[in-house]
Amino acid sequence: MASPKILIIGGGPAGLSAAQDITDAGGEAILVEQEGFLGGTPKRLHYSLLAPDLKPVEEVLDPLIDSVQQSGARCMTGAKVESVNSGRNGFTVTISGGGKKVEEKVDAVVVATGFAHWDPHKKYEYAYGVYPDVIDFKDFEKMLSDGNIVRPSNGQVPRRVAWLLCVGSRDRQVGKFYCCRLGCAVSIKQAMEVRRINPAIDTYVYYMDIRTYGFWEDKLYWKSMEEFGVKYIRGRIGSINRGEDGRLIAMAEDTILQRPSEVPLDMVVLATGMEASEGTRETAAMLGLELEEHGFVKPLESDSMPVSTAVPGVFVCGTATGPKAIPDSITEGSAAAIKALNYVRKRSIKVQARA
Amino acid sequence: MTVLQNLPRRGPKGTEPSMVIGGARPRDEKTEELAAKIFSEFKSDFRYKEYVLGCINCGECTTGCPAARFYNFSPREMLQIAYQDDPLVLLDAMQEKIWACCQCYTCNMRCRFGNDIAGIISVMRELAVRNGLDSAKEVLKPYSRILLAVMTNGTQVSPDMIQPDFFADWGPFAVAKQTDIKTLRKAIPIDVLQVTDSSWEVSMQTSLELFQIYTESGVVDMLKSIDPDLVEMIEDIVDEWKDEFEEMKAKYGVGEA
Numbered sequence: 209m210a211s212p213k214i215l216i217i218g219g220g221p222a223g224l225s226a227a228q229d230i231t232d233a234g235g236e237a238i239l240v241e242q243e244g245f246l247g248g249t250p251k252r253l254h255y256s257l258l259a260p261d262l263k264p265v266e267e268v269l270d271p272l273i274d275s276v277q278q279s280g281a282r283c284m285t286g287a288k289v290e291s292v293n294s295g296r297n298g299f300t301v302t303i304s305g306g307g308k309k310v311e312e313k314v315d316a317v318v319v320a321t322g323f324a325h326w327d328p329h330k331k332y333e334y335a336y337g338v339y340p341d342v343i344d345f346k347d348f349e350k351m352l353s354d355g356n357i358v359r360p361s362n363g364q365v366p367r368r369v370a371w372l373l374c375v376g377s378r379d380r381q382v383g384k385f386y387c388c389r390l391g392c393a394v395s396i397k398q399a400m401e402v403r404r405i406n407p408a409i410d411t412y413v414y415y416m417d418i419r420t421y422g423f424w425e426d427k428l429y430w431k432s433m434e435e436f437g438v439k440y441i442r443g444r445i446g447s448i449n450r451g452e453d454g455r456l457i458a459m460a461e462d463t464i465l466q467r468p469s470e471v472p473l474d475m476v477v478l479a480t481g482m483e484a485s486e487g488t489r490e491t492a493a494m495l496g497l498e499l500e501e502h503g504f505v506k507p508l509e510s511d512s513m514p515v516s517t518a519v520p521g522v523f524v525c526g527t528a529t530g531p532k533a534i535p536d537s538i539t540e541g542s543a544a545a546i547k548a549l550n551y552v553r554k555r556s557i558k559v560q561a562r563a
Numbered sequence: 564m565t566v567l568q569n570l571p572r573r574g575p576k577g578t579e580p581s582m583v584i585g586g587a588r589p590r591d592e593k594t595e596e597l598a599a600k601i602f603s604e605f606k607s608d609f610r611y612k613e614y615v616l617g618c619i620n621c622g623e624c625t626t627g628c629p630a631a632r633f634y635n636f637s638p639r640e641m642l643q644i645a646y647q648d649d650p651l652v653l654l655d656a657m658q659e660k661i662w663a664c665c666q667c668y669t670c671n672m673r674c675r676f677g678n679d680i681a682g683i684i685s686v687m688r689e690l691a692v693r694n695g696l697d698s699a700k701e702v703l704k705p706y707s708r709i710l711l712a713v714m715t716n717g718t719q720v721s722p723d724m725i726q727p728d729f730f731a732d733w734g735p736f737a738v739a740k741q742t743d744i745k746t747l748r749k750a751i752p753i754d755v756l757q758v759t760d761s762s763w764e765v766s767m768q769t770s771l772e773l774f775q776i777y778t779e780s781g782v783v784d785m786l787k788s789i790d791p792d793l794v795e796m797i798e799d800i801v802d803e804w805k806d807e808f809e810e811m812k813a814k815y816g817v818g819e820a
Binding site for chain 2: 333378380416443444445459462468
């Protein structure tokens with residue numbers, strides 16, 4: 209039996225993890241990534257530190273990228289899967305990249321096409337794109353990576369920065385009913401990072417609930433208060449105005465004091481939610497995968513078979529099936545790898561038995 | 564067992580209170596009866612299910628609320644009261660707080676759960692009027708002149724009556740805008756008849772038909788519980804008109820001259 213050949217679409221944490229495990233198990237992995245580099249969204253948007261241990265992204269992802277590149281997996285960056293046709297003996301895929309098209313025969317496909325940050329322009333009350341000092345997660349991560357926290361409007365160091373949770377999540381108005389799972393943790397992490405870089409900056413988090421699951425509770429939520437002095441205000445900013453001095457004015461209700469409040473702020477960071485990326489939607493359409501009600505890829509059984517899909521030979525992992533943290537995506541990549549390898553092995557046994 | 568005494572009594576199916584927010588309160592049979600009645604009417608209103616979905620306490624409704632800035636009032640609190648199951652708390656809110664709302668519907672625009680908060684407040688107001696609550700009487704007292712005009716004429720102002728001189732608080736900008744108002748009105752892209760002076764002269768037939776509608780739809784009965792004197796006065800006027808109308812019909816044949 210020839211070694212199983214598996215196509216992985218997407219070179220983020222999940223796809224990398226799948227590629228590594230497939231090659232480690234003696235399989236042949238073809239990793240297709242649309243960007244010119246591996247590492248996915250965390251690398252593309254220059255994420256700074258990762259929750260909860262405040263480890264730099266490079267420290268987490270670079271060893272994985274290196275080991276994938278050294279493992280003998282075929283990494284095609286700047287490439288795109290054009291078409292997938294399933295036949296009797298696996299799939300025939302067309303991959304375009306670098307101005308030419310390649311055709312490959314593979315036994316199974318792993319979809320690791322990831323997520324996109326929700327676009328906060330759609331929530332006009334927050335004036336994202338109107339007031340330069342209203343920024344979102346990806347803008348602030350970039351700012352933290354550069355180590356340069358300044359107000360985009362005037363280049364000065366802010367005195368007060370606030371985070372507004374659940375922008376584009378848990379909101380019927382924008383059609384995003386689900387929780388993004390990471391907004392709380394990432395906001396708190398960013399606030400801690402700010403306080404560490406410059407303790408003179410006051411940080412506030414406007415929240416409805418703080419959802420720091422499991423170990424994140426003490427490692428992030430409690431620690432941010434005890435050691436970093438991050439302040440929490442229960443209640444959401446309903447709209448952002450700008451005062452005469454150019455500072456932002458956050459209109460909110462403090463739901464503990466039960467009164468409306470207006471607080472002058474220098475910067476507001478919108479904790480934008482997660483939605484299925486364009487690549488995920490396109491790939492799902494190409495492979496005939498069903499989407500679930502939130503627009504992500506629907507697993508065969510979300511409880512018992514989270515990485516299998518209704519299409520035989522196609523597996524899915526990472527944020528393509530819903531909001532997830534990087535460790536979870538890496539775990540799911542490994543799970544999809546073993547499921548794909550087992551699928552190929554079982555099929556070849558069947559083929560042999562038939563012959 | 565004092566705890567058991569404070570448990571709410573069972574009401575009709577689907578409308579029984581399941582929880583008491585405030586705990587023990589001084590009991591007054593009459594108030595509790597009224598509260599239970601209003602509570603059951605409120606929860607069985609067909610709009611209730613449509614307007615009140617749930618609440619995650621984000622406070623965005625209160626953020627934009629103009630009334631919340633000036634009064635001890637918050638749309639979030641109103642929705643919580645509407646959602647929770649305490650008849651006495653509901654009655655308390657209906658006695659005062661619901662009247663602070665100015666029905667601008669900003670809360671509805673903001674609500675990420677999709678509640679119709681201003682809508683449910685208007686349902687509460689309607690119930691307050693229907694049940695003749697003191698608060699409703701108090702609030703509607705200054706409006707009896709307007710009510711009289713609306714109930715008999717169907718309108719109480721014509722556009723021409725609204726002159727800037729009467730409303731000093733409009734400021735100079737509004738006055739400047741008024742100078743060319745006739746031309747501006749002509750620019751309205753839909754057909755609005757351009758009639759601005761005759762809303763006081765509604766035809767008698769129209770007035771009588773309107774009153775018929777008010778009677779059949781229960782508006783007159785609703786008003787009776789709030790201001791019986793006013794209703795009496797209106798009925799006198801309408802009766803007079805009816806006679807006059809009959810006379811006219813006899814004199815000129817069918818319909819109005």
